Amino acid sequence: MSSIRYAEFKSRPYYGVLEPASALEHLIVAEGEGAHAVMELVAKAPAGFTSQATLLYAEGPYSPDNGNTEALRELGFARFHTSATAAAAVPRLEGALERLKMSTEVYLTGSESALSIFVKACTDAGLDYQGLQTEHRGSLARRVQCVHCKGITENVTTQPATCAHCGLLLLVRDHYSRRIGAFQGVNINAEDPSDIPAKEEMFR
Amino acid sequence: MGSTASLPTFKDGTYRDDFSFKNSPETVVRAPFPFDKDEYMYAVNMELHKDGRKGTAYEEPIDMDEHYLAEMRDRALVLDEDPLRCQSLPHMEMAGWDTLELLMECKAASFPEAFSLERDGDQWHWINRPMGIDQHFTFGDATTLPYGPLEYITRQAQGDFVVLDERDGNLWMDAGMVTTQADWSLDFDIGMNFFEWHAPVPLAHEKGIFQRALKYLLAVQQSNPARRLNWTMTVNPRLDTSPENYHQWGPENTHITPENVADKLFLRIELQSFWRLPRSNAILFPIRCYLLSMRDLSTVPKWATRMHRVLKSLPPELSSYKGLDNFREIAIDWLSEYDDGSPTTPGPFPD
Known part of the structure; x- marks a missing residue:
């Protein structure tokens, strides 16, 4: 995904590529195809990354049988929760944001719709959108x-x-x-x- | 704020339904005509908002004209139907009080027969005679007013008011009262930064207009307000051309004919000003709308000539963005009677 195309319209969000940050903890929220962005993030990260990380994964409606959930589970996240859709993940995300500690990096990935929902939950909780890492994967709906x-x-x-x-x-x-x-x-x-x-x- | 302006005689008139709004000849010639040349393109057309020419809309820092009461009635109707037209994000309360202070001070200084403000510490007494308001309140305590401070005072002041918070080297549209807008939504745009809320404007981003305009605005200091003009055209004297109600007023855009264009098509002028607020460091951005029918323009020959030339030479992207495509040719035809091809005098004012 080229981010340049997105940046042309000034109010439209544009997304980057998730990069491991040096933070004490990591909160990762992914939806659907975003599973692959998480796998690539973990592959780039130093050893022990997932043991400091929470992953909330919205599988997609009706739990598609594509192996994403199992592949993510094997990465050994300290906390790993699944939900059906991005909207269904929001209450748990809100809870995680309420308990967020200083020096936690937040990573969001998934479809355009899912990113809308995740970013809004984060900014509603008082986070600055400019401090959020985002990567688009999947649908542009x-x-x-x-x-x-x-x-x-x-x-x-x-x-x-x-x-x-x-x-x-x-x-x-x-x-x-x-x-x-x-x-x-x-x-x-x-x-x-x-x-x-x-x-x-x-x-x- | 030197000498005070004479109080206009307030007129009835509506901005909806039977559209009985009508300018008197004095109101036409005092309008802030937006074209200082025979053609138009975006520019960072900012200047100091001071020492305005007598007898014009620039004479007082916050202008008031004969339509004051009619416009305030229209605003109240809009807010009854859609309270989301006035919003303020939680951190903007102080900027609301700053706005209330600025508008009360300006109004009382410019039009002392109509408005008075007495202060004793935080105990304030405000009188708005045209609207029949006599209010004692505690400055800084919103429970002593019938509305929040921004809504309270902007229900008593012509024009829209947007309040811009400054942070991260940008301006954020974090509060406003918007009922006389040229087709944009406060409810959608609130919380956006300067570049984001201007995103739909064509051509100007590429020209670097917004970069330069933001730089100028960030430098606006207390006591040195700035201003610029903007314009579009509106069918019928409708102040509330909101996107919220576009499905209701949109059909009117197709109702202009050669027979009705003179009285049904209006040049819509925005006098925008920019004021640094003292406590919040926010910028108050009033957007005051003036409506002139094509017939009104024809009473000032220079203006009719210039309007003709501006419409003829307008880039198609701007015509389309401003929503003029349905009636631009009809207006050009009607105005051509007032253009004999001779040069116009420099500047925007009538000869």
């Missing part, structure tokens, strides 16, 4: 907030997209709010509601 009804639609892959709450057809913009953890959706055919553009798969 977006969380989109309808600017009209304020509802958030998960896993948006099309342009335009239908708001799951008020039903308006939304142009999915690149404009992104970290506070909300979502891209902005604005009614695409407000000027002429009879003009209904076809949906295209844009965010896979």
Whole structure:
């Protein structure tokens, strides 16, 4: 994943590559394909890294049988918890953030949607987003907030997209709010509601 | 703040439904016309906000015109429907009090017949005669006001108000009262830094406009406010062109015809100013909106000529970003009657 493409739009988040930091403890939160970013992180890290690390892993809905969970378990994390999805991991993440000690490095990886959720949980807990390590793996599906009804639609892959709450057809913009953890959706055919553009798969 | 300005006679008028808003001729000629040349491109068009020309919107540091009461009524209606138009992140309380102090002081100094402020330590007494408000309160104690300090005072001041926190060498949009916006959402943008909330603006990032503008703003000091102008165009005199309600007002963008363009299409001018606040070190960013119909412009020949030339030469990206594509050609045709091709005099003011 090139981070340069992401950086072009100034409010859109861009992601890097997880690098082991010299910290007393490590809190790693991963979703889905992010499992591979965690494996690569551990491979780069000095011996003993995982014994100072907590891993929260969201496997993906309905626990896909892809071996990721078992492979991660074998890395020997001091604490290792699994959950079904990024959203389901949030209560445990919030608990971990509440107990976070000084000199803990936070690593987040997974799909665009999962990263939105994880970063928001961290900033809501008072962490500075600039101190978080992030790496994108997997889907580019977006969380989109309808600017009209304020509802958030998960896993948006099309342009335009239908708001799951008020039903308006939304142009999915690149404009992104970290506070909300979502891209902005604005009614695409407000000027002429009879003009209904076809949906295209844009965010896979 | 030298001599005080004469108090305008307040007019009724609505910014919605029957759109009965109308400028008097005096209000037209005092407007802060945004074009000092016959063409427009983004620039860091900042200047000191001081010693404003008499009889113009620049005369007083915080302007008030004949639409004051009508605009405050419209703001109250917007807030009734959508309280999220006024928000303040928790660390911005002090900046809210700074804002209240600045606006009360400016209003009382500029328009003493309308406003008065008496202070005895932290016991303050504020009178707003046009709105019929007489309020005793304790400065710094929000429980002594009917709203938080930012909301309280900006329900009594024309224009939007955004409060920018300064940290990490950047400005963060961390509070605001936004009900007269040109299609942007405080609720979505709150918490963003200077580059992030400007992300949707085309062309200007590449030109380094925002880098330079931020540098200028970070250098703004107390007692030396700065200002710039911005503009777009709006169908009907609608102050609240919010993205939240775009699905409701959007269809109006297609309603301009050669027959109605003179009275239905408005130049929307933003007089933006920037004030360093004393306790919080935040920057108060008022964005005051002035609406001039094409017919209003035609009463000032230089302005109609210039508007014609600006619209003709506007880069397509800007026309599209500002949402002018539906009616730009119709406006150009109507304004062409006021452009005989002769040169205009320098500067923005009427001849």
